[in-house]
Amino acid sequence: MQDGRTTLTQFIIEEQRHVAGATGDFSGLLNDIATACKVIANAVSKGALIGLLGNAGGENIQGEVQKKLDVISNDVMIRSNEWAGHLAGMASEEMDDIYPVAGEHVRGKYLLVFDPLDGSSNIDINITVGTIFSILRSPNPGAQAKLDDFLQPGTEQVCAGFALYGPSTLLIITSGHGVNGFTLDREVGEFILTHPGMRIPEDTQEFAINASNERFWEQPVKRYVDECRAGKTGPRGKDFNMRWIASMVAETYRILTRGGVFMYPKDTKDAAKPGRLRLLYEANPVGFIVEQAGGLCSTGLARMLDIRPTALHQRVPLIFGSKNEVERIERYHRELLTAA
Ligand code: AFP
Secondary structure (H helix, E strand, O other), X not given: OEOOEOEHHHHXXXXXXXXXXXXXXXHHHHHHHHHHHHHHHHHHHHHHHHOOOOEEEEEOOOOOEEEHHHHHHXXXXXXXXXXXXXXXXXXXOOOOOOEEOOOOOOOOOEEEEEEEEEOHHHHHHOOOEEXXXXXXXXXXXXXXXXXXXXXXXXXXXXXXXXXXXXXOEEEEEEOOOOEEEEEEEOOOOEEEEEEOOOOOOOOOOEEEOOHHHHHHEOXXXXXXXXXXXXXXXXXXXOOOEEEOOOOHHHHHHHHHHHOOEXXXXXXXXXXXXXXXXXXXXXXXXXXXXXXXXXXXXXXXXXXXXXXXXXXXXXXXOEEEEOHHHHHHHHHHHHHHHHHO
16 A cells, blocks of 8 residues: 555455465466566657667568567566466467477466557557456466467456556556556556546447448448448437547557447458457457456457457457447347348
């Protein structure tokens, strides 16, 4: 406790007291992740001052250009989390293969999956970016992780969260008992609980989608967006606002704060890709957080967290946010199926 304020460390320890038989492993892991996020926040905020903007000169396995800060953030996550004995392995959007915790380190009972810097194609224009993470139990605690160990549905997540590097540095986490938000007090170096029990309003008048893809959308998404755009005089009988930051962490935080719906749906742009965003690093952690805040997360046809992954870098259609809107979009998908 700091001047009556709850620090992340205190919050984690108090949560641990409610878990019978807790060893402190999970608390230690969350603390290490929070430390990594502070280091990344510092690098992101210094940016051009220490030569960290721009491209790293390579591509990741998804064929996306890697930024210097993608590579640095990935490295910080690995170095901060590999040594303490909590993990059997890690997987990252920026690495082709899994990262089993190596011989010189003690191996633990958890797996850590992360996108070290989501939204990083925006880094050079100073837009909010963030680190997304998901914690799973290793099926073989104490042994080096194997690829199959990571292919667990989102319902198996022990914890998920994201750090947001914007005007404030925030850390949003859930371990299945609601969603709590912490703000980094830079002078003190601690995350402080500032947003307890975050809830997503069930209704909204705001949607987020990359409208430049409209010609590739499938009918249910086109129908939904057309109806929103028709405003007061259309079937919805109210005006909607549209937002697109192209940084999913920033959009997720907006939706957690004031509601809304986010769509990166299945489209016909590239038949080889069932969606743009990744199941393990993006859709599952966000899905866990959103559900814990009272919202929904879906592919359009199925609950995201129920999907059994078949590949590490699997892409999925992603629709999440205010409950009543996501239910409507799912209904539009079902209606198309039954009409066929
Ligand atoms: P980057 O991390 O490569 O910037 O990708 C960001 C992202 O995965 C997600 O955060 C955005 O919502 C989405 O891609 C933006 O995609 P478009 O550029 O197609 O709008």
